[in-house]
Amino acid sequence: MPTTTGRRRVAPPIPVKILVAGGFGVGKTTTVGSISEIAPLTTEAEMTTAGIGVDDPGQRSGKTTTTVAMDFGCVTIDRSLKLYLFGTPGQTRFGFMWDDLARGALGALVVVDSARLDDCYPAVDFFERAGLPFVVGVNAFDGRLAHDLGAIRWALAIGEHVPLVQFDARDRLSVRDALLVVLDRALDRATREKRA
Numbered sequence: 001m002p003t004t005t006g007r008r009r010v011a012p013p014i015p016v017k018i019l020v021a022g023g024f025g026v027g028k029t030t031t032v033g034s035i036s037e038i039a040p041l042t043t044e045a046e047m048t049t050a051g052i053g054v055d056d057p058g059q060r061s062g063k064t065t066t067t068v069a070m071d072f073g074c075v076t077i078d079r080s081l082k083l084y085l086f087g088t089p090g091q092t093r094f095g096f097m098w099d100d101l102a103r104g105a106l107g108a109l110v111v112v113d114s115a116r117l118d119d120c121y122p123a124v125d126f127f128e129r130a131g132l133p134f135v136v137g138v139n140a141f142d143g144r145l146a147h148d149l150g151a152i153r154w155a156l157a158i159g160e161h162v163p164l165v166q167f168d169a170r171d172r173l174s175v176r177d178a179l180l181v182v183l184d185r186a187l188d189r190a191t192r193e194k195r196a
């Protein structure tokens with residue numbers, strides 16, 4: 001619609017809140033950092049000896065810091081849609097924050113390390129119970145998976161309705177594709193709810 005100054009008024013993009021969740025050291029902070037068009041807000045703290053035997057990032061990891069509150073980043077999908085990404089802290093002892101972070105979210109990407117599936121159950125459980133549309137994204141550390149996707153689906157006992165995708169947390173386009181699957185799920189849910 002033309003404004004009084006003759007310029008077209010362009011509607012701002014619709015903000016959509018998406019969570020990037022998952023266990024400890026699976027690549028959540030990396031995921032948000034790869035795609036964010038602003039310098040991501042991170043809350044990384046040095047891991048200390050107090051975490052030894054408690055927070056295990058896996059043998060292959062060079063991880064020396066950990067997220068203590070959340071990661072935040074954003075990415076414009078197109079003129080009508082802007083995603084606001086909230087990365088959760090991974091440790092289950094921070095689980096109390098997930099309810100708050102999930103408020104207002106339309107969907108979630110649950111990041112999984114195929115070599116440490118045990119660490120992924122709490123996040124999958126949380127989103128199953130919360131009834132929030134989610135997609136399981138298996139972060140292919142160095143391009144390899146410890147198990148194939150069928151075995152991972154079986155081990156995590158996720159329903160057929162939950163998409164399971166392989167992606168690379170360090171690669172912007174790969175993260176974008178995984179987030180588009182989340183958006184697709186969220187849109188699908190919104191359309192079904194509107195019809196009901």
Ligand SMILES: Nc1nc2c(ncn2[C@@H]2O[C@H](COP(=O)(O)OP(=O)(O)O)[C@@H](O)[C@H]2O)c(=O)[nH]1
Nearest residue numbers: 024025026027028029030062063140141142169
């Ligand atoms: N080789 C490899 N390392 C990764 C990948 N994704 C994350 N990392 C590393 O794994 C460690 C944990 O990643 P981070 O994003 O901090 O995990 P978070 O705890 O889930 O936020 C960091 O040292 C990352 O640099 C990946 O796809 N390949």
Ligand SMILES: [Mg+2]
Nearest residue numbers: 028029066067
């Ligand atoms: Mg992190």
